[in-house]
Amino acid sequence: MTKVITVEQDFSVLAEAADALTAGKLVAFPTETVYGLGANAMNEDAVANIFVAKGRPQDNPLIVHISSREMLKPLVKEIPETAEKLMDAFWPGPLTIILEKSDLVPLRVTAGLNTVAIRMPEHPVALALIEKSGVPVAAPSANLSGSPSTTRASHVIADLTGRVDYIIDGGASRVGLESTVLDMTSDVPQILRPGGVSLEELKAVLGDVTYEPALKDSTKAPKSPGMKYRHYAPKAELILVDADKADTMQTILDTEAKKAKKTGVLSCGNKSYAADFVIACGDTPSEYAHRLFDALREMDDLGAQVIVAALPADSGGIVPALKNRLLKASGGRVVSNVVITKTECI
Numbered sequence: 001m002t003k004v005i006t007v008e009q010d011f012s013v014l015a016e017a018a019d020a021l022t023a024g025k026l027v028a029f030p031t032e033t034v035y036g037l038g039a040n041a042m043n044e045d046a047v048a049n050i051f052v053a054k055g056r057p058q059d060n061p062l063i064v065h066i067s068s069r070e071m072l073k074p075l076v077k078e079i080p081e082t083a084e085k086l087m088d089a090f091w092p093g094p095l096t097i098i099l100e101k102s103d104l105v106p107l108r109v110t111a112g113l114n115t116v117a118i119r120m121p122e123h124p125v126a127l128a129l130i131e132k133s134g135v136p137v138a139a140p141s142a143n144l145s146g147s148p149s150t151t152r153a154s155h156v157i158a159d160l161t162g163r164v165d166y167i168i169d170g171g172a173s174r175v176g177l178e179s180t181v182l183d184m185t186s187d188v189p190q191i192l193r194p195g196g197v198s199l200e201e202l203k204a205v206l207g208d209v210t211y212e213p214a215l216k217d218s219t220k221a222p223k224s225p226g227m228k229y230r231h232y233a234p235k236a237e238l239i240l241v242d243a244d245k246a247d248t249m250q251t252i253l254d255t256e257a258k259k260a261k262k263t264g265v266l267s268c269g270n271k272s273y274a275a276d277f278v279i280a281c282g283d284t285p286s287e288y289a290h291r292l293f294d295a296l297r298e299m300d301d302l303g304a305q306v307i308v309a310a311l312p313a314d315s316g317g318i319v320p321a322l323k324n325r326l327l328k329a330s331g332g333r334v335v336s337n338v339v340i341t342k343t344e345c346i
Ligand code: TXA
Pocket: 031, 033, 034, 035, 036, 037, 060, 061, 062, 063, 094, 096, 098, 110, 113, 115, 116, 117, 119, 121, 139, 140, 141, 142, 177, 178, 179, 180, 181, 192, 193, 223, 224, 225, 226, 227
């Protein structure tokens, strides 16, 4: 049985779920990036249940969520000064930091790695839940493995009802894409997954930061196990087209419609398209990011068979994360001048 708890002003409704979390139950909860599926990180059986509930590959490690800096110390070997600076600048917030793990962190959480990924989320409900539970909380995104991440409680209910003990509804996630995963164990800090904190923001604090090479070259094995899997994919076929090529987008929609396919389009900006279903994803990359996973799920619910989505032009901020999710979700299917190419993943 899955119990749904809605949190508005009164956080005392979290007490029951927090106790359950401490005791080893699975609790899905809102964060500012996407919803998370939480278990007590110190309880190996509970952590193992996360993998079952999601259908997640065993070799994909989990992020440990904390609500205070005091919770961090026992989980890691040491905290470099550079990591402290990052925490001062970006925590609570959409940045996950990878450090060497202590013996206290079960290998089940880290999928056998000697490093652990840690994040302090910014969402008040997430922070209150972790604090009330009194334990670090291992939590992947609260979706079935492979499908789009969940940014609203309704998405979690659709994917995980009957598979988890509690789902906490705290409204729509503000950012809409997952946290930036930053490896602080390499000489130069490396972004393993672009996300809610940008390369430029990290460089302003750290100086030197790079993208992990596999992000730009799909022939290389990624350092972050999760990045090798196809992810975020809707049931419909997803085709990406450079956002400034509105005519190409319409041509593809028309071609697919002629094949009797139900077509959907994710548009950004104020261009209009003829398709069975049109979802406007806002005027800015941030609005598009906020809306993306919800829009992919909505297209599936509407019955779209082919989705054509605008691929934003290269620029900073959230755009590399947005492009990464779109490219992963499409399996790299990008139409550029009507030539289909496999491209890099940022
Ligand atoms: O925003 C987020 O990060 C969300 C919310 C719930 O906090 N969580 C999330 O978790 O996206 P998940 O499990 O969907 O993605 C975690 C990513 C995976 O790609 C995983 O491989 C990587 O982080 N990761 C975790 N621990 C790692 C480690 N020790 N070394 C390298 N990569 C790691």
